[in-house]
Amino acid sequence: MADRETQESSNASLKLLEMVDTVKSYYPNILTRTYVVPPVHFNRVPYEAVTVPGTNQSALVQLCHVNPKGVIQADFAQQHVLFNLQELGQTRSEVMFVVSELNFKHYLNKKVHQSTTKTLPKPATLPDTARDHGVQGDFDILVIHRHHGILVGEMKSVGWNEASVSDKKVTKVLFKAMEQLDKCEVHARHMVSDVAPGLTVRKALILPYVSGDQLRKVLESNEELQQAVCRTLDAPSVTEAVQLCCCSDHLSDPAAFWEVTGHVMSRLTSWWRHRMACVVDPQLTDQLYLVIVARFVGPATTVSIHWSVSSCFNAKQKVEVRTEGEAVAELSRRLEPLVLTPQQIGLMAKNPALVCLTGPPGTGKTVMMELQGLRWLLEGRDVHVLTTARASTAISIGIAHQLNVMLNQHPHPAHTSGTVCRHQYDFTKAEDVARAVTELSACARDGQLYILMDEANFTVSTAEGQRNRRLLKELADRFPGLHLWAARIGHRDVPSDLVRVELTLPLRSAPVIQRLVQLAREELTHFSQYSNNGVPSPGDGLSVIRLSHHGDAHTGRWPVDCELCGHNVAAELRRLRVGATERMMITSPAPLRYGDVFVLTRSVDLHDHSYNRHGWLRTASHFVLGLRAERLPVCVLGRPDVRHSWERWERDVADVAVGKTDSVTVAYWEHVQGLERPLVVLLPGRRGGRDEGTSEERIVAEDRLMAVSRARSQLIVVEVPR
Structure with a gap:
């Protein structure tokens, strides 16, 4: 004994x-x-x-x-x-x-x-x-x-x-x-x-x-x-x-x-x-x-x-949260469910035909369009998801995919529902407007047409905005039964044919992210402030993780050109257990996947390995090399050029939009507009000639509005000393 x-x-x-x-x-x-x-x-x-x-x-x-x-x-x-x-x-x-x-x-x-x-x-x-x-x-x-x-x-x-x-x-x-x-x-x-x-x-x-x-x-x-x-x-x-x-x-x-x-x-x-x-x-x-x-x-x-x-x-x-990685995963999970406000439920009950949803990022505009599209599909209507610019390609693919997912989750006879059709146009070309009117007109049934447009540009001072307004007017004149729901961040220049509905209550991101996005209004005044109804967010979120592109071992003017920055970001992702295959405990939240991470930059120098037409190899950006040296799976959405065709780019964007591959996405931030991920890494950079004459304050504000807003629960910033 x-x-x-x-x-x-x-x-x-x-x-x-x-x-x-x-x-x-x-x-x-x-x-x-x-x-x-x-x-x-x-x-x-x-x-x-x-x-x-x-x-x-x-x-x-x-x-x-x-x-x-x-x-x-x-x-x-x-x-x-x-x-x-x-x-x-x-x-x-x-x-x-x-x-x-x-x-x-x-x-x-x-x-x-x-x-x-x-x-x-x-x-x-x-x-x-x-x-x-x-x-x-x-x-x-x-x-x-x-x-x-x-x-x-x-x-x-x-x-x-x-x-x-x-x-x-x-x-x-x-x-x-x-x-x-x-x-x-x-x-x-x-x-x-x-x-x-x-x-x-x-x-x-x-x-x-x-x-x-x-x-x-x-x-x-x-x-x-x-x-x-x-x-x-x-x-x-x-x-x-x-x-x-x-x-x-x-x-x-x-x-x-x-x-x-x-x-x-x-x-x-x-x-x-x-x-x-x-x-x-x-x-x-x-x-x-x-x-x-x-x-x-x-x-x-x-x-x-x-x-x-x-x-x-x-x-x-029972869920237990001990570490920062578990906190990021659990907070993201709590921000992910379909949550609506009484205002949004009321709008769905009214069911207006022509609507433009406006408001700051993360207020449920895309979700509302998906729900309206689902309603049309269940009524037997074909739903046409429009892309009129490269910047809206990703979100339009995501909406079309989500509509099909939701439709398949509803028990219904196959012949009673409509189908989802996605249309890709480039309104930087004037001739594409006429092509869009012709093709969409051919899709109308009994004088009715059902269209969704996210990230819609109606800005009067831009050629693309003028062409979107022309498309809307011509379709409205041809089809009294036109149903069109659009969404955009800015509240100005909404066409008079559309009823503007402003959504300002944040639903999709942690307050620590919202506060940074809100700071963008100091330079960019075209979008509204977030509102507060007294209901708390599931959690405020962890503080922003700040790394530095500074020191003798760092290379290049910007982080995208620095392999060490790639190593440092990879180490931070490992610390948060991104890509881990097992929970720390049976009661712990599931770890974040690699596919839950966006690395976003405005730098035009972002690119992956590619060959030109002469067979010469162009190696990937040094930051990407750093990530891969740490054995992280990486998908790069750079700017298409002679080495990287638009067709291949669209395939890559589609894979990212529907979450097809479990890879860290490194992208030019315009190319994932409208999408969101639990964790976002921001790499400051420049767009070459497009940023000449642009103030530092405005560049920071644009990064906050376009890149930081893509984060649901955690942000990592690689800071560059001035």
Whole structure:
């Protein structure tokens, strides 16, 4: 029996060491940087499943009135504070883990690891002397620091979105917070008691929407509360107690929480020094730090995230997000379902014949056209998807493909539905307008014609815009039964024959992407601002990853000419586990595919290997060579020339538009207009003579509008020093 117990103990010790190794593989820089777990705070978003009028297609509608105010403010406050703590850690090069909303019952609760963890202290084994505090609860914020020990933080969002908050309300919240902080301290000490008895455990009250002055006033006016707060925080005076609390004074402005200025960082650092960085815990070693981290965020503990309130997500399916790569994949998955606004459902119910949808990127214009096209198909109408410029080729192919996919998903007799027809024209040539009118007229049935045009150019000052307007007028004059839905970003120059419907609520990208796109309006005013209906996005998203095209080892003026930049981008994609064939855990999100990545540039120098008519080889751009040297599958959409025909280019564009191949797409950004991917890499560049005389500010704005907007959840920028 003794031998058996010894063997079991030995096996458990080995398994614990394996857990440490696993966590080191999750977080390669575990001993040198700050990690937030989960890396993105996922919000609870209310949806309602509906059927889109005329299509039998299921969709989700955002509900502005369902989410209780407490849920919205708790999610916002958590996100606000986590972002500030992450910025603090990065700025000060702190070695720590910031763990968000860890439920006590999830600590070392995995049954598959029970043989390894059964002898370790858990909430269920809390000593009787400590059970007065209760065994249920969670850590709002848990900081595990390499040098300073553990910090348990209790967050209260009182005062959120209020001009002022009453002292009485703050007092009530503080009494409850002290009880919860005491409970968190007891549990934190117990959970590490076998490996680090006496480890420094500090407590922090976090009030992101209450000022330090108001907190001081509340404490000075209530002696009982004053004593409770000073006792819990181990503060000798009210002044010291207030200094140990993280208040609104220490954090970024809630209206722009992502702007942690130098002034904000100075105030936040002052709080951090008072509360956490005052004493180094001598018993903490690298190995002990790794062991503690492995217990709290390793494979034996459940790292749960909030579920969106919707029927498209199975609440019984557990998803855990530990790493940045998993966060990017999960956020993209939550932004992918068909989500509409009440305005869009209302438009589908009205079913107008002639419409031009306008609005900034990611507001559902293409989705609306696809749904309208599906309705026409189910009514037995042929749907004609038009391309009148190379820039709209990709999205028109994508729309035609998606229409066929949706049609095949609907049970219906084959002979009762219409067919999808795609037409490719080049309206840089005046003769193509007459050809388009002739060919489309021949397709009309009983005086009716059904057309979809995405990325439509109706700009009066351009030849292409004039020709699109001429096409519309001639078809409208010939066919009173013309049905045409068009979409474009710009809200100006919409033809009078079309009813303009503006969509401004962002649905398809994370707010971190939206904010960058919105900055483009400083130079480009032809598109509208995003609006806000009070419903949160599934998650704000990870900060932009910034690499640099700078240094002796870099070559060329721009990243597209630099092989090292290709290697560096490939390394970043590997870090995010793009192209990985297995999940890190069975409950982890599926990794991003190579096909989920766009690398976009405006540079005219982008090209792949090709032979000219004399058989001479032209090697690919150096950036592409760098990616391929790292064994990444790559598809290049360069500018067609004598070495690369338009026919071959269109085949490549079609493969990208329908996701036929699992390859990283490196493209001139005009060639994937309208398409989107979970992850986009932006390579600054120039279009040769086309950019002569164009200001740097306008070029940056165009890159944001045309390239950054293609990202759903993550952006990587290779920056070029001026």
